[in-house]
Amino acid sequence: PAPEANHTLVRIAFSGLNPADIKHGRQLGIRDTVAGYDFSGTVVGAGPGSRFSVGDRIAGCTPSSLGRPPHFGTHQDYAIVPDGMAWKLPDDGSLPLEDAACMAVSTRTAADVVFNHLRYPLPGESFGNQALPALLVWGGASSLGFMAIQFARAVGVKHIYTTASAANHAALRELGATRCFDYREPDVVDEIRKAAAAEVPGGRLTRIFDAVGDPGQRTGEMAFACAGEGEQEEVIKVCSTIYPGALMPLASLELPFSFSPPGAEGKVVTVPPRPEEAARVFEALEWAVGNYGRAFKIPTVEVVDKPVGELVRELEERCERGASFRKVCFKHPFRE
Numbered sequence: 001p002a003p004e005a006n007h008t009l010v011r012i013a014f015s016g017l018n019p020a021d022i023k024h025g026r027q028l029g030i031r032d033t034v035a036g037y038d039f040s041g042t043v044v045g046a047g048p049g050s051r052f053s054v055g056d057r058i059a060g061c062t063p064s065s066l067g068r069p070p071h072f073g074t075h076q077d078y079a080i081v082p083d084g085m086a087w088k089l090p091d092d093g094s095l096p097l098e099d100a101a102c103m104a105v106s107t108r109t110a111a112d113v114v115f116n117h118l119r120y121p122l123p124g125e126s127f128g129n130q131a132l133p134a135l136l137v138w139g140g141a142s143s144l145g146f147m148a149i150q151f152a153r154a155v156g157v158k159h160i161y162t163t164a165s166a167a168n169h170a171a172l173r174e175l176g177a178t179r180c181f182d183y184r185e186p187d188v189v190d191e192i193r194k195a196a197a198a199e200v201p202g203g204r205l206t207r208i209f210d211a212v213g214d215p216g217q218r219t220g221e222m223a224f225a226c227a228g229e230g231e232q233e234e235v236i237k238v239c240s241t242i243y244p245g246a247l248m249p250l251a252s253l254e255l256p257f258s259f260s261p262p263g264a265e266g267k268v269v270t271v272p273p274r275p276e277e278a279a280r281v282f283e284a285l286e287w288a289v290g291n292y293g294r295a296f297k298i299p300t301v302e303v304v305d306k307p308v309g310e311l312v313r314e315l316e317e318r319c320e321r322g323a324s325f326r327k328v329c330f331k332h333p334f335r336e
Contacts, residue, residue, distance in 0.1 A: 001071055002045065006083045008052050009045030014101035014303070014329040015074040020251075022319040024064055029260030034073020035315065037061045037251070038329070039081065040089070040101035051083050059100035060086030061108070061251060066258040066268065075315070077333045084254055084282075087289060095292045099301050102143075102327035103288070105251045109240070110147035111284035112249035114155075116277045117238045118207045123154045123287045134159035134200040136192065138223035139212035140177055141168045141325045143298075144240055148209055149176045150296050151284065159200050161192060163223075168325055171299060183222075192226045204228050206235045213241030220246060253278035300326035308334040 003009045016038030024030040040059035043052045052058055062072040062081050071080040085104070089095055095103075114120050118135070121127040135152050139145045140162030152160050153176025162177045169180035179195055181188050197203045210223040220243040227235045239246040242261070250257060250271065257271040288296040302323070304314055311330060318328055 001080065003047035003050070003080050005048045006050055007047040007080050008043050008050050008058070008083060008086065009047075009078060009080055010039065010041040010058065011044045012039050012074060012077055012079055012332045013041040014098045014331055015039050016102040016105065017315060017318050017323075017328045017330070018105045019319045019322065020064065020105065021075070021315060024259070027262050029265070030064060030066055030068055032070075033068040034070045034076050034079075036073045036075030036079075037064065038101055038103070038105050039074035039079060040097045041079075041332070044078070052086070052088065057089045057097070058086045059089055059095075059097070059104065061104035063252045063255050064257065065255065066260070075311070075330060082254075085252065087286070090289065090292075095289060096301075098303050098329055098331075099292070099298055099327075100289075101329045102298055102301055104285070106143040106147055106327065107285050107288050108251040108281050109249045110144050110151060111281045111288075112251070112253065112277065113144070113209050113238050114148050114151040115280050115284055116274075117247045117249060118209065118236055120152065120155050120157065120207075122280060122283055123151075125155075127155075131201055132157045133207045134161065134196065134205055136161040136205045136208045136223065136226055137177075138163050138183070138208070138210045138219055138226075140164045140172045140180070142211045142240075142322065143327055144209075145211035146172065146175055146299065146325065147288075147296075148211060151288075152176060154287070154291075154295055159196075161195065161205070161226075163188065163192075165324075171325060175299075189222055189225050193228045196226070196228070204230055208235065208237050210237075210239040210243065210246070213239050213243070215241075215243075253281060298327050302326055302328045303331050304328060305331040307336060309336075 015036045021035045043056040141164040161179045163183040210220045212219040237246040253274040
């Protein structure tokens with residue numbers, strides 16, 4: 001279809017992979033659509049009032065919800081995207097197309113975590129004379145994890161704790177983590193509590209983000225246990241998936257988000273838009289784009305260029321096992 005007002009038709013160059021590409025269909029009932037949210041590419045058609053022009057190189061993501069139109073899916077060679085969820089790539093080449101195709105969903109979600117749910121100031125925004133609360137990111141090598149760490153460093157958080165396999169600790173310190181713990185150690189929760197008691201003002205962690213969100217590995221349970229004893233009301237808990245008592249971040253705050261909760265087939269939950277918080281997320285995204293390669297980066301971007309018949313299996317496998325310390329994208333146009 002032709003793009004409607006404030007929408008753009010894009011010839012996709014690269015489409016980024018995210019766990020949501022699979023999980024939204026299997027767990028939230030968002031089916032009968034084309035998979036894919038992240039993209040980069042070239043504008044080939046602009047709807048009325050669009051802020052983009054034919055020939056512009058842009059990147060961004062598309063919305064998710066029950067009844068999502070197939071033309072929003074980015075794992076196809078052409079997609080229609082809302083202008084408000086896209087941006088024009090810098091002319092200086094500082095943000096390559098393949099990197100740009102992997103940014104929007106994870107960066108926007110991490111920004112919702114850090115600047116909305118956890119209430120840290122945006123880069124350049126004042127927090128008064130107060131010291132910024134310490135942060136624990138459980139799963140620092142995940143895309144949400146390493147992006148949240150970089151945002152926290154950018155605004156001056158002095159104590160940034162994270163968990164990851166030991167092989168990733170040095171790289172996470174380069175991105176801003178001040179303490180790294182091996183999540184496979186049996187006493188990891190106790191070690192984190194001890195470190196916080198010795199180093200953190202107030203002696204405990206009150207800002208905790210489970211970036212993994214894996215019930216099978218009990219990541220939420222372990223992450224939030226790191227707050228230790230004491231008043232729980234002052235602890236802000238955020239989880240990348242649904243977890244009792246925790247806030248869940250979203251990549252798209254501009255529009256309502258409707259889904260069917262796991263185990264409640266037929267029931268529909270609608271999360272209303274959060275326009276003021278959406279503006280904060282977009283400001284954080286603009287900062288990340290403007291500082292890409294310097295104060296903010298994706299450590300590794302892997303490009304998958306395979307025949308289209310192999311891509312469904314590739315998507316399922318990649319989303320199932322995750323990608324440690326990297327993002328993955330498909331190259332377009334798809335080939336037979």
